[in-house]
Amino acid sequence: MTDLSASPAAAPVRASSSLLTLDARVRRRNAAEARFRGYGFAAILLALLALVWLLYSIFSAGLPAFRQTVIQIPVTLDAAQLDKAGNRNPDEMAKASTVTYGKVLSEALKAAVAQNGIVIEGLDDKEIAGMLSQEAPAMLRRDVLANPALLGQTITFQAYATGRVDGYYKGRVTLDSATRDSNVTPEQLHLADALKEKGLLSTSFNSGFLTMPDASDKRPEAAGLGIAILGSAYMMVVVLVLSLPIGVAASIYLEEFAPKNRWTDLIEVNIANLAAVPSIVFGILGLAIFINMAGLPQSAPIVGGLVLTLMTLPRIIIPTRAALKAVPPSIRDAALGVGASKMQSIFHHVLPLAAPGILTGMIIGLAQALGETAPLLLIGMVAFVREFPAAPPSGLFDPAAALPVQVYNWTQRGDPGFVERASGAIIVLLVFLLIMNTLAIILRRRFERRW
Amino acid sequence: MKFIHITASALAIAAAATAANARDQIQIAGSSTVLPYATIVAEAFGENTDFATPVVEGGGSGAGRKKLCEGVGENTIDIANSSSRIKQSDIDLCAQNGVKEIMEVRIGYDGIVFASDINGPDFALTPVDVYNALAAQVVKDGKLVANPAKQWKDVNDKLAAQDILVFVPGTKHGTREVFDTKLLVKGCEETGAHDLFLAASTGADEEAKKKDAEKACMALRTDGASVDIDGDYTETLSRIDANKNAVGVFGLSFYENNTDKLKVATIDGIVPSVESISKGEYPVSRPLYFYVKKAHIGVIPGLKEYIQFFVSDEMAGPDGPLAQYGLVSDPELKATQAAVEAETPMGPLK
Structure with missing residues (x-):
């Protein structure tokens, strides 16, 4: 700067102005800078607003899914009705179907209503029975079959209320909308209020949303994410087990051993291209290879895992190679210099130093795979599955769902109760992604070394 | 190793x-x-x-x-x-x-129903109304003309003065097939458009001409009054939610689960319900x-x-x-x- 102002050409311009008064050119430049800052700030603000709006809409729609209205009723389990053979043999007791249990429950509710002196005008028996979820008899039946000793006793049973009664306490259903709704009547809602006053009806945390399987359109209140979470976990295990060794081996070979020639160039370009291929293409590939050619079962986590592995591999190889490249050559040279073999230098020195970077890439790749929906649509993962898959390895071949496709599946259902469930599932998915990304950041912060 | x-x-x-x-x-x-x-x-x-x-x-x-x-x-x-x-x-x-x-x-x-926003006007439709509201070409003074109707009132005096906007299931849906044959083709025949299409067809034989005419009957207007929905009924419902003037085509069961948001239209004066369909009164099933x-x-x-x-x-x-x-x-x-x-x-x- 000093020699510039000292130069004879600049001297006449500067001569009239001091450094403290800004001339027109400087003012223009300063204004341009201020505008540019403003644009940047506005862009960030817009992005933040979009994020806040997205989170607000998901959370306001989805948080109610984590709460569930239950009706507590004392139920007398009449042995004569539920175990006609009378020998407490679960195989024979299974003959009493959910219809029978449904009758037991609605009788019990009717008795409870009468006992508490609740009188609602215009409320008939069918409407009282219609307060309970159709899942409730199935739950009671499961409980009784698992523990035949319950027969003859009077137990306090926590029965799910139907989706509409549940929605009443979540603001989804109002007395006004109930008059037009063919699935609920205002009298039922009055009864719900009366039951709540007596302490028989309450809304509390719904652990079933995370543990129970999917349910049909007639019982949205019972639909849960149990199988979807398990299916996603199985797929992630497959992806991890396959893509970690393959991805790391491929990266080490390409980075440390491969000669630099036309072939390796071609491979490098192709890995970069594969990482950018739309994921649905891998779904078509998976359908053709794993299901039609190899004969693996449909809707199975193993196929989902294999497809996602194909998709994730290039996305893991790229950061892994970057991590290996970041280890300075002096480390390798030093190892080779004290007599280590090439393999020893890599496994004893380079790989441990690159590990945090590799793990970070791996976790981010897994997080991407976890949220991937498109390829799973093609291999039959968008299915109604109610049986939990067995423990691995055989469970990998059982039908299961996955978190993102469960969201997709629920948004297509007719009952409004599923809108809430779908948003709830999005929250669960976001929490998992957040955990994985946080883990990646922590690993990077704590273990990454810079040279 | x-x-x-x-x-x-x-x-x-x-x-x-x-x-x-x-x-x-x-x-x-x-x-x-x-x-x-x-x-x-x-x-x-x-x-x-x-x-x-x-x-x-x-x-x-x-x-x-x-x-x-x-x-x-x-x-x-x-x-x-x-x-x-x-x-x-x-x-x-x-x-x-x-x-x-x-x-x-x-x-x-399964019944197929027309439904609109719960707070909108009532609709009492007939296959002829549906055809005249949605077809690409309709009969006017004995000739085929491009559909001029802008409001439901133009189609039938008894209907509301509301712009025509109908969400129709896309062609990949099985529902569309029923919509085509039970409403459009029927309305087409009743208005006499079918005969005119038949006369105008250049098909090789009777069979081909008939096919031509039927195809022409199913052609929907493309000026935005009829919108194909390729998604499912939940998409149609949210579109109606966003545009209260619209009428959507739904399956009966979907409507029955959303009666608090939707108002159903009668066809030929019959309210669609499980009873009216099982008796064979409601025509579109x-x-x-x-x-x-x-x-x-x-x-x-x-x-x-x-x-x-x-x-x-x-x-x-x-x-x-x-x-x-x-x-x-x-x-x-x-x-x-x-x-x-x-x-x-x-x-x-x-």
Whole structure:
């Protein structure tokens, strides 16, 4: 700067102005800078607003899914009705179907209503029975079959209320909308209020949303994410087990051993291209290879895992190679210099130093795979599955769902109760992604070394 | 070396698992209209029997039938749900892939309804109104002209003065087929447009001319008054929510579950309901089917039991859970039950 102002050409311009008064050119430049800052700030603000709006809409729609209205009723389990053979043999007791249990429950509710002196005008028996979820008899039946000793006793049973009664306490259903709704009547809602006053009806945390399987359109209140979470976990295990060794081996070979020639160039370009291929293409590939050619079962986590592995591999190889490249050559040279073999230098020195970077890439790749929906649509993962898959390895071949496709599946259902469930599932998915990304950041912060 | 050992044993375990893992649950795919019914039955079947709950997939009627016809074996599906009758091309494909015997099971009927926002005006439609509101070409003074109607009032004096905007299911939906034949073609014939199309057709023979005319009858206007919805009914519902002037085409069961948001239109003065459809009064309805691969009965555990359970009076009967959800039960259910009992495969298409 000093020699510039000292130069004879600049001297006449500067001569009239001091450094403290800004001339027109400087003012223009300063204004341009201020505008540019403003644009940047506005862009960030817009992005933040979009994020806040997205989170607000998901959370306001989805948080109610984590709460569930239950009706507590004392139920007398009449042995004569539920175990006609009378020998407490679960195989024979299974003959009493959910219809029978449904009758037991609605009788019990009717008795409870009468006992508490609740009188609602215009409320008939069918409407009282219609307060309970159709899942409730199935739950009671499961409980009784698992523990035949319950027969003859009077137990306090926590029965799910139907989706509409549940929605009443979540603001989804109002007395006004109930008059037009063919699935609920205002009298039922009055009864719900009366039951709540007596302490028989309450809304509390719904652990079933995370543990129970999917349910049909007639019982949205019972639909849960149990199988979807398990299916996603199985797929992630497959992806991890396959893509970690393959991805790391491929990266080490390409980075440390491969000669630099036309072939390796071609491979490098192709890995970069594969990482950018739309994921649905891998779904078509998976359908053709794993299901039609190899004969693996449909809707199975193993196929989902294999497809996602194909998709994730290039996305893991790229950061892994970057991590290996970041280890300075002096480390390798030093190892080779004290007599280590090439393999020893890599496994004893380079790989441990690159590990945090590799793990970070791996976790981010897994997080991407976890949220991937498109390829799973093609291999039959968008299915109604109610049986939990067995423990691995055989469970990998059982039908299961996955978190993102469960969201997709629920948004297509007719009952409004599923809108809430779908948003709830999005929250669960976001929490998992957040955990994985946080883990990646922590690993990077704590273990990454810079040279 | 250790790594190779582990990989090899992992592969061996995986292979053993596939071999030992004979499929023990029924697999179903197909129509998204039949899907809710199939899930309701599957759920109850799993709860009340010793068999596993069947796995039910959507995907559309055509896709389901194609999957059924992929061949025989454990990695092919057992049942295809379908909201329209199987086609000769499907049967040919099946035969080609070794699927010789298929059982056809009709589970009941589904109504197709027009519905609009709950706070909007009432609609009382007829096939003629629908045709005049939505067709690309309509009859005016004995001649075919491009559809000039802007408001429902232009179509029929008794209708509201509201812009015409109808969300129609896309062509991949089975619902569209019924909409086309039961409303558009019927309205086309009643207004006389069909005869004019027939006269204007340049087809080679009578048959080709008829086809031409029918196709022209089904052509919808493209000026934005009719919008194809390729998604499902939830999309149509949210579009109506955003545009309160619109009328949507829904399945009866979907409407029945959303009566607090939608108002249904009458067709020919008949309010669509399970009763009016089962009596045959409401004109726009269609049968729903599923198709069973007979070669899998006895191989996949519980397959026959599932079919029997599906068509039993407790499920598909007029008081069953399916009717509660909006299925119009089949008056000939007894015959279907007998056919299922005897495992009668379907004959050639008529």
